[in-house]
Amino acid sequence: MTSRPSSSLLPVVIPGAALLAAFLIYLGFLWISDASRKPEAPPPGMVWIPGGAFKMGTDEPSFRGEAEPIHPVTVKGFWIDATEVTNEQFEQFVKATGYVTIAERIPDAKQFPGVPPDKLKPFSSVFTPPSGDNPARSFGDWWKPVYGAHWKQPEGPGSSIAGKEKYPVVHIAWVDAEAYAKWAGKRLPTEAEWEFAARGGREGRKYLWGDDFRPGGKSMANTWQGKFPKENAVEDGHRTAAPVGTYSPNDFGLYDMAGNVWEWCSDWYRVDYFKNSPKDNPQGPDSSLDPNEPNAKKKVQKGGSFLCAENYCVRYMAGARHSGEIESAADHIGFRCVKDAR
Numbered sequence: 001m002t003s004r005p006s007s008s009l010l011p012v013v014i015p016g017a018a019l020l021a022a023f024l025i026y027l028g029f030l031w032i033s034d035a036s037r038k039p040e041a042p043p044p045g046m047v048w049i050p051g052g053a054f055k056m057g058t059d060e061p062s063f064r065g066e067a068e069p070i071h072p073v074t075v076k077g078f079w080i081d082a083t084e085v086t087n088e089q090f091e092q093f094v095k096a097t098g099y100v101t102i103a104e105r106i107p108d109a110k111q112f113p114g115v116p117p118d119k120l121k122p123f124s125s126v127f128t129p130p131s132g133d134n135p136a137r138s139f140g141d142w143w144k145p146v147y148g149a150h151w152k153q154p155e156g157p158g159s160s161i162a163g164k165e166k167y168p169v170v171h172i173a174w175v176d177a178e179a180y181a182k183w184a185g186k187r188l189p190t191e192a193e194w195e196f197a198a199r200g201g202r203e204g205r206k207y208l209w210g211d212d213f214r215p216g217g218k219s220m221a222n223t224w225q226g227k228f229p230k231e232n233a234v235e236d237g238h239r240t241a242a243p244v245g246t247y248s249p250n251d252f253g254l255y256d257m258a259g260n261v262w263e264w265c266s267d268w269y270r271v272d273y274f275k276n277s278p279k280d281n282p283q284g285p286d287s288s289l290d291p292n293e294p295n296a297k298k299k300v301q302k303g304g305s306f307l308c309a310e311n312y313c314v315r316y317m318a319g320a321r322h323s324g325e326i327e328s329a330a331d332h333i334g335f336r337c338v339k340d341a342r
């Protein structure tokens with residue numbers, strides 16, 4: 001017969017060796033439960049980003065303080081798409097759900113006061129290099145609203161995505177990206193997660209791959225070479241978007257975290273957020289504020305695009321950020337998703 005321990009045995013003094021053993025078992029339990037948070041099989045096309053600490057933001061003078069101060073942040077582990085969401089992936093979503101993107105919908109008259117009803121037709125913004133002696137000083141000089149431009153017709157009526165299955169989907173508003181992520185059982189990354197993943201576990205680098213923009217003369221990202229917005233030297237081989245994964249991956253194995261297309265994050269955009277961001281797993285502010293567009297509801301975009309040039313935007317640099325109105329799209333805006341471990 002075995003006797004079961006009675007509660008009267010519990011208060012006995014545990015010898016030091018037993019205490020140590022209990023502690024080691026406890027540590028082992030912590031290790032197992034932590035490891036189990038990472039699913040055994042990677043979701044297709046996704047890469048595990050182990051959690052960690054990093055210094056977020058940049059004090060590069062060209063960004064006029066919009067990504068300052070550089071501040072310490074920690075994120076938990078998560079899965080992230082190795083590439084930007086492609087046309088063929090987005091097409092599966094549309095086929096399955098019948099989803100209609102913002103760029104394909106008739107604009108809300110309330111958002112376009114003064115525009116006559118016959119002009120309120122679906123449109124999106126297409127980069128159009130200014131011609132001739134147009135001085136091209138502000139974005140209105142190169143962003144052209146094009147009726148009928150959307151993800152399936154990136155340059156407008158007559159254009160198509162045939163043969164562009166592996167190109168990043170573009171003309172995606174934040175609302176569209178969010179809808180896709182939900183359908184895919186994923187979510188949009190927080191800005192902190194996105195930047196941690198982009199930096200590839202490296203610190204203090206000017207670019208995601210190092211301090212030299214073209215190491216050994218090799219293009220590391222799809223950006224704009226030459227004088228924006230008129231002269232694109234196309235030294236990297238692509239005038240507009242490039243197929244995902246054209247350039248070398250970062251140290252986490254992620255492609256196009258700099259250049260190609262802008263990528264939406266889940267955070268609202270506030271220019272001053274980094275001044276009081278929490279340290280652990282920041283989720284962004286409660287609402288957006290861009291002093292230049294105080295009435296716009298804006299979310300964060302990261303990574304820069306094929307239009308970012310040394311003389312103009314430079315936001316392919318590590319730590320840079322940008323923002324966009326949640327219902328506006330353009331031909332240099334796409335996204336990728338993340339997924340929590342089970």
Ligand SMILES: [Ca+2]
Nearest residue numbers: 222223236238
């Ligand atoms: Ca390029």
Ligand SMILES: [Cu+2]
Nearest residue numbers: 307308313315
């Ligand atoms: Cu840019």
